[in-house]
Amino acid sequence: MAKIELQGLGKRYGSAQVVHALDLTIEDGEFTVFVGPSGCGKSTTLRMIAGLEEISEGRLLIGGEMVNQREPKQRNIAMVFQNYAIYPHMTVGQNIGFGLYTAKLSKAEKQARILEAAKTLGLEPLLNRRPAALSGGQRQRVAIGRAMVRDPAAFLFDEPLSNLDAQLRAQMRMEIKSLHRRLGSTIVYVTHDQIEAMTMADQIVVMKEGRILQTGSPLELYENPADVFTARFIGSPSMALLKGEVSGGALRVAGAEISGRVPARASGPVLVGVRPHDLEVGAGEPGAGFRAMGLVEAVEPLGAETLTHIRIGEAQAVATAPGRVLPEVGSMVPVRAAPGTLHLFDAASEKALGRI
Amino acid sequence: MSAGLEASGRLIRPGRILAWTLLFIGGLIMATPLLYMFSTSLKTSGQVYDLRLIPADPTLKNYVEVLKDGRFLRWFLNSMLIATAVTLSNLIFDSLVGYTLAKFRFRGRALVFIAILSTLMIPTEMLVIPWYLMSSQFGWLDSYWGIMFPGMMSAFGAFLMKQFFETVPDDFLEAARVDGLSEFAIWWRIAMPMVAPALSALAIFSFLGNWTAFFWPLIVTTSRDLYTLPVGISSFSAESSIRWEMIMTGAALGTIPTLILFLLLQRYIVRGVMLAGLKG
Known part of the structure; x- marks a missing residue:
């Protein structure tokens, strides 16, 4: 030893x-x-x-x-x-x-x-x-x-x-x-x-x-x-990253609605990371975490859950749907993530800034 | 049933027939001198020029005569000793050199390899005079050592072994290194057993090459007691007349060890030749 x-x-x-x-x-x-x-x-x-x-x-x-x-x-x-x-x-x-x-x-x-x-x-x-x-x-x-x-x-x-x-x-x-x-x-x-x-x-x-x-x-x-590398390397499927912008303490991501406290040190261009298991297919409550509409590109039914590959604006992401739910490819589905599950990274340095 | 079908109903391809025919012709060409050698060894001197393959009156008299002559046995043992010693030496030294070149990184490695390879391009005839001068100066003329020294290590063998050692994954050697083996023990206990087919091939090539060696032993020896088998057999022709039946008998006896070697190691010869891409 x-x-x-x-x-x-x-x-x-x-x-x-x-x-x-x-x-x-x-x-x-x-x-x-x-x-x-x-x-x-x-x-x-x-x-x-x-x-x-x-x-x-x-x-x-x-x-x-x-x-x-x-x-x-x-x-x-x-x-x-x-x-x-x-x-x-x-x-x-x-x-x-x-x-x-x-x-x-x-x-x-x-x-x-x-x-x-x-x-x-x-x-x-x-x-x-x-x-x-x-x-x-x-x-x-x-x-x-x-x-x-x-x-x-x-x-x-x-x-x-x-x-x-x-x-x-x-x-x-x-x-x-x-x-x-x-x-x-x-x-x-x-x-x-x-x-x-x-x-x-x-x-x-x-x-x-x-x-x-x-x-x-x-x-x-x-x-x-x-950082972004570790975030994407650890966890399978990989964390999805969406481009966003922080200005005046507010975070904006094209095609998504995000509410929550933005870490004070975040400003300018950022990347918003969301893990597939935090991103669920289904309509969320307004003002609670992350909400968006995603275009379904592929589905992977795994039995216990269905991995749903979606496109939100320009970004690709994977969301999870319950096992017996099979979203139709080509359709638009609502996705949500609970507050505190989003990871924020600086777009330039790719270092973590905190969670929302 | 058509001609192209075997009893089992499988189709015989024309290419296969052609291949068999060529192989048969090739086999016949290779076998004929051998068969004539055995045939002649069973003939009397008067029947030698009778070209029938099966002698009219076969006799073992020549064998008795050759074996009764103590010199033949002596030459046979000389060849056996020399071929065995040179083969063992080649197995050890060629594989040491091959292993070093394949598995160790050192300055000048490529240069050493090229230098060794380049010696392959020098024909034996060119080397005989320097070898002779060297033997003469060292006092090795007409001695076993004199016959053996030029073949104790071969560039070809080192090259062959290098190629084979390169196929041994480094992990095996590193695992042994972690397990505490010395570098010599790694070579001997791990690397050598893993290239056994190559060693067999090298042993066969080396043994056959030395068993049939004629030119250099003829030059370096003068005493009849030191003759190798091919030199001794050839001496049957140097006397008053060429005694073909005796030469053939000696040659027939001389093929026995190589035949045994071949039968024992047939599997390795084929594998060795296939792996090394050589002709035997």
Whole structure:
């Protein structure tokens, strides 16, 4: 178990700065997810923590000790890779046992640990199989097993579920999460999938262009995104943005009627963000939050609810209708959002200004 | 039933017939010298120029004579020793070089690779004189080491192994690095088993190349005891007359190890040739 601290951690390839001076603390036993689009530097950061990538600047502390110059094996971390990296020429048992390659344990102790890990992951009947005879989910479990036997200070996961189908991914998400609960170990997890981040993390770190944009719990990020990028990246479907203008303390959005207190620091051009689950199909009370008429462009009936893609003026948005309601494509429907659910951003800096 | 239909009713495409015909002709061309070799080895010296494939009066006398002659066994073992040692050396050194070039980033890497590749363009005939001078100066003439040293590492092998190591995902090596393996252990325990088909192909090419090597062993050896099998067999023709039946018997015996090797590793040869895009 260990606390991981990034102090001004940066990475340069030649003259290209790919990770800019990151400051972050990952508490002992915390499940931290780095999330962001491809090329945002999240994997590079993870690899710097693992010791697979040299640190160009700053300090990395694991368990209070600076480990910048230490080899991966000296950092007492275990890593699970995107393509599992389980060795095809070894059986499941040998693969799991390989995590103990350098451990000074007796054969019996090693065997006991392998069996324990296999039991935890439901791999006992497969111990003598080769990876080629395993499904994607089973391979991923073997990779996790290999990491587990070492009883490392921290687990690092590099997009471990990307190669699995949607159903298996959902199942593995829950398995990794329950594993974390049982082991109580520090986990650093990298993904580009915001659903993985939302469902698994204690702490989410949103990255873009080598910088941390925002850090917080999943709900903090969902409820109080610091900028447009985080607002749109977290939550699915994405938050809709409507162009507006604040003048004289009043907010005007073309095609919509908004009432509520505009934050004092808002002025000039702004973006009004509304989450699909806050935007409901139906006529609202005058003077209560957000009201508009939207042209229905597409509907996605999901059973429990119907996602309704609408156009309000120039902007596109997604609103929710009850499950059995199917608005007609091409028709105009009223939509509403309750007071306090709208997010206001500065149009130029894209920083959050508060909620209405 | 039309001519184009098999009993099962499946259509035989004309292209397939053409392919089979060509393959049959090709096979025949390849097999004929081999069959004549075995046929001649069963003939007496008087029957050698009788071109019938099946000898009129087959005899194993030549085999008995060749095997009773201690020299043949000696040459056979010489070839076996040399081909095995050179093959093992190639497997280790070529894959070390290939692995380094494929998986490590260092200054001058491309230059080293080009330098190695460019040696492929120099024909053996041009190298023989420098090799000979080198052997002479180091005192390696007429020794096993003298026969072996030019082939202990090959540019082709290094190139082949580099191509294969490049197909091994870095994740495997990094996972091993995180698990605490040394760089040497990563190469030996992780990377090498993952390129086993390539190693098999390289082993076969290298063994066959050295088993049949003639030119350099002929030049570098003078003692009959150090002859390799092809050099020894050729010496049957250097005496008063060319004893074809003895040459063919020696050659027939000499093909046995390669036949065994082929039968054992057939699967890998085909895969190796397919993957490497080479001719055998």
